[in-house]
Amino acid sequence: MVPQRGCRASTSTSPTRGKHARRCGKADRRKDEFLATLAHELRNPLAPIRNAVQLLKLSAVDHPVVRTAQDIMDRQVDHMVHLIDDLLDVSRITRGKLALRRQPVELTRVVQQAVETSRPNIRQQFTVSLPSDPIHLHGDAVRLSQVLANLLNNAAKYTEPDGRIALTAALEGDEVCIRISDSGIGIDPEQLPNLFQMFSQARPALARSEGGLGIGLSLARSLVEMHGGTITAHSAGLGKGSELSVRLPVVHAPSATAHAPEPSRPDSVAMRRVLVVDDVQDSVQSLAALLRLDGNEVEMAADGIEALEKTRNFRPDLIILDLGLPRMNGYDVCRTIRQQDWGKDIFIVALTGWGQDSDRARTLAAGFNAHLVKPVGYETLRSVLASPSMT
Ligand SMILES: Nc1ncnc2c1ncn2[C@@H]1O[C@H](COP(=O)(O)OP(=O)(O)OP(=O)(O)O)[C@@H](O)[C@H]1O
Ligand SMILES: [Mg+2]
Structure with missing residues (x-):
């Protein structure tokens, strides 16, 4: 990701230097790609961990030792998310892929x-x-x-x-x-x-x-x-x-100066039928449990084909859909649903480790209503559930 100093210094146009620079450029690119993938892979396990911590907090056990342990996990997951986000940002900046929203x-x-x-x-x-x-x-x-x-x-x-x-x-x-x-x-x-x-x-x-x-x-x-x-x-x-x-x-x-509206913090969210789709069992189950605690009716699916079947039979109001899925990927699942008469009004949220602008553009084009990057705090998900387009 970071150009090695020797590489950056090689501004000469001699053929050997040129080859050297090209080799370095290639190595840099591979390092960038590696870091972006690493950060993405590290992000994935954090989502279920964060959900599980939230679940513990909402559960009935209220013991000081348990509470301290939960707070520690909460803080450390936040810290890890920050480190990984920094890594991703740096890799985007060095590749010129970070766009400001000014x-x-x-x-x-x-x-x-x-x-x-x-x-x-x-x-x-x-x-x-x-x-x-x-x-x-x-x-x-x-x-x-x-x-x-x-x-x-x-x-x-x-x-x-x-x-x-x-x-x-x-x-x-x-x-x-x-x-x-x-x-x-x-x-x-x-x-x-x-x-x-x-x-x-x-x-x-x-x-x-x-x-x-x-x-x-x-x-x-x-x-x-x-x-x-x-x-x-x-x-x-x-x-x-x-x-x-x-x-x-x-x-x-x-x-x-425009005053951006403050994000709303819903106290309660109306009950909905929700389908959660992810091939990582821990992710689906922790998220489903949180949604059920809020009074929603929840079904789960572990791959793209199962997601389509469940959507057809269960007719959810909301689908939380991972993108990388066995049998059929999330984009194709969303596109297929949108082609059905009954599938036009379902609110479909992409929940993924990929959060670059190009990834958002792809989900939008596939027919998703929203794009959330893992790990998503449960409060963020609740505000999506409470958003005007969902009510
Ligand atoms: N306020 C400060 N007082 C003293 N030293 C500082 C201060 N801010 C930065 N530094 C020095 O500059 C270095 C680089 O800071 P930088 O924020 O880039 O990295 P970091 O804090 O070590 O790690 P991280 O990537 O988590 O921010 C630090 O390691 C520290 O030695
Ligand atoms: Mg620092």
């Missing part, structure tokens, strides 16, 4: 989202200070909050629990400068120039004990630069804290 967005929203994500990791004294006037950006709110959350997570990770972390933002000409400063372990001046390189960890031994892949900052830099911004790091030296600054161009047309 729209007018207010800085407060981006900051709120980032703080919400990182809050569980921050034990230090933490302050946020934003200008009183709204600051408007043209950006991908999800990606920008991901950048800030990465920086906040670093500050939390590399600062003693009794230290301080601050996030401040200020308008500077046509840019907003968002600074995240901490009173933590600081950064060796010699390391500063390498900090944003992929897999670079300023103190490998310590960093490893802290966990992490060393891609957070590199990802942050790529995302900021894709927004036309810059990111820099300052530190007065080891033990003297760090300050990471993100500069982004601002938009001076407040009227253009």
Whole structure:
């Protein structure tokens, strides 16, 4: 995924060098593909694990030891999902396949989202200070909050629990400068120039004990630069804290700002007939159990042909359909259902490990109503069940 330094440096046009570069390019591509596949494969088992944890939480057993164990599993699965998502993002960026969804967005929203994500990791004294006037950006709110959350997570990770972390933002000409400063372990001046390189960890031994892949900052830099911004790091030296600054161009047309509707959080969901299709038994069963706990009537299928038969006989309102299935794949199942008179109004959701834009376009073209990427939190699934198009 990351071009080896020797490969990147070979700009000469001599035939041997050319061959070398081609070989390296091929090796890079294979590494990219391997990482994308690895991340995808690692994501799959996480879906049933997350469902099983949710099931335990909803079940009647309420013992402090059980609750602690559930919370640990919950947190660790979340952590693993983040690591895998980072890996996937990096592999997309290096292949030029990450597309931003830019729209007018207010800085407060981006900051709120980032703080919400990182809050569980921050034990230090933490302050946020934003200008009183709204600051408007043209950006991908999800990606920008991901950048800030990465920086906040670093500050939390590399600062003693009794230290301080601050996030401040200020308008500077046509840019907003968002600074995240901490009173933590600081950064060796010699390391500063390498900090944003992929897999670079300023103190490998310590960093490893802290966990992490060393891609957070590199990802942050790529995302900021894709927004036309810059990111820099300052530190007065080891033990003297760090300050990471993100500069982004601002938009001076407040009227253009659209307020995206808040995602709805349904308290209860009307009962439905649901067919869950997945060849991984743990996935189907854990999801079916959760849906039944909510009062839905649920049937299960383990392959594409069985899915078609069950759909014909059971006539579900909703089908949650995995894509990679034995006997007939999910795309063909969906297309076949859509060709039937009785199959036009069924709400069909693709639940898959593949989440790139091209994958979404393919499911849409096959007739799916929604595309969810594993592992899906049960709350997300509930909001799909409660969405207007489903009611
Ligand atoms: N606030 C900070 N204070 C001190 N060192 C930092 C800080 N932020 C980053 N670093 C140093 O920069 C390195 C690279 O950071 P980066 O976020 O890319 O990787 P990571 O935190 O090690 O792993 P992950 O991929 O999980 O983010 C870190 O390993 C750490 O040594
Ligand atoms: Mg990090």
